[in-house]
Amino acid sequence: MSRSESAARPDRRRLGSPWTGLGAVIAKETADHLSSARMRILEALVFLTAIAAAYAAIRSIRATIGESPFLFLRLLTFSQDPLPSFIALLGFLIPLVAIALSFDAINGEFNRRTMSRILAQPIYRDALLLGKFFAGLLALTIGLVSLWLLVLGLGLLLLGLPPSTEETVRMLGFLVATIAYGGVWLAVALLFSVVFRAPATAALAALGTWLLFALFWSVITPLIANLIAGPPEGVFGPRMEFLQAQTIIDRLSPNTLYAESALALLHPATRALGPVLISQLQGALLGAPLPASQSFILIWPQLTGLIAATIVIFVIAYIAFQRQEIRA
């Protein structure tokens, strides 16, 4: 475009803050989430299963109270048939809650015919979309913090011991990682709520994506790694190229990033994530716990990855929403 052409074009920059009305949207949407029957049912489900898992863990741990310096962390990772561990349950249920919170965030406004009425108020679309995302994240955070405090209280009550500072820091890190993991699924459901006009389609698409990563990703990754890096076994045993490719592909899944974060934070003895060469373990005291700061360094890429994935998916939803016609 020539300089004269660009000078002739009218200035289309919008004036006014894109955040105008953000607080009102967050307040209304959060209140809606916290008082909705859908949210109450899901929260009851999460609370009951997670508390049951923690209680079962406490009963077993009490018998071996002197064997571990990280009793509260074991509370979250210990599993006893038929119940899986607390973190496994959270890893399974948090995406469901997040999807339930936002699968009809945008298409619901169109279907209720409230979208044009709301956007005729002095706010930009930016504030509406961001407000809905933050409200979902806030509702999720309120639920998770309550659950975290409940488990902590249950542990205090039944174990008769307070958590150490190290344990508290690790548990807080785990809480942050769980919120970031929930954020990814919130953004995914929000994206589908922008793309699909029918809430049922959006919910199915989000659940399908979750099932892909939760159940089938571990089956698919070796196949893709095989295509990219060749067979898993070489003449001298497992091939490093294959393992590295498999790890990279595996980490495209938010479930993997979350599982690795939880592993490093709640199992202090975890010294590395991904393939490790024997030469790298020379001089290491196997089984000795890492300080919390080292574990945080270990999960930094995973945590950053979860937050980056949330931002990228939200931006895609934002662009799609900005391009939509508002006629309902």
Added chain:
Amino acid sequence: MAGEVVIRAEALTKRYGATQAVDHIDIAVNAGEIVGILGPNGSGKTTTILMLLGLTEPTSGRALVAGFDPLREPLEVKRRVGYLPDQVGFYDGLSARDNLAYTGRLAGLSRPEIDERFTAALARVGLGDVGRARVATFSQGMRQRLGLAEILMKRPSVAILDEPTTALDPHSTQEFLEMIRRLKADGTAVLLSSHHLDQVQSVCDRVALFNRGRIVLAGTVTELAGRVLGGGHVIDVEVRGPGDATGVEQRLAALPGVVRVQTLGLGLGSQRYRVDCQSDLRAEIARRLASEVELIGLHFAAPSLNEVYNRYFEEARNVAQ
């Protein structure tokens, strides 16, 4: 202020790919004026409204609403414009008050302002006793009134109403039209989009007729009738007597100044005609027919927007064929 132009669009254009939704339209609406926008579905009415509200970007052209450019200053425009879409939606699980409090907060009103304006607005639209009721229990007519209450809460200088009476029964429609007249009395400029031509005619000062993205006619109904029906004066004639219908019609058509004669049908032993003419020809008609038939009625009728609309599109179709 009355007479001040609060909506002005110049060469406003919107294209979706190869489709020209709105094609270089010019429109001006004064404060305290009700302007109707008419046209078949897909003629560009709603797209024009969305551009004036800053909800969609024009491809070219310029608009000023309440002194602000909707493209660059949509927040300022939306602070001053109330919008009621057709079949307005609300959050069914919330009360009328909570619904309006939410949009009030979005509009930047404080809590005391919301409380004060909510009570007054609800009383004015006749919903004063259901403010705490959930909107799920409201009929479509009550929802439309609630939508109007939302506009009143904003105290706008412009109200844009997009087919606001579509789902209303006749009684509710009359009440709603009366509320629109009161908006005008407050000095609010009203842009009213509707397919109900009789309603538009009953409340609007001027109308703009859209066709294929362009404003093809604009002005008062009388001006439009002058242009489309060829006269602007409409006289209903009712006769009884031995003369045959064709003969009467031919005699009326032969009068100087008569543009068109329509045979409306039979009454109780009588025959009715509608005469479009360029001036008041009642005396001439009476003189011409008096000797041949018994003249029962001779009424000066207001030109009908319905006729203008139908005639325009009939001729447009004929031209196209």
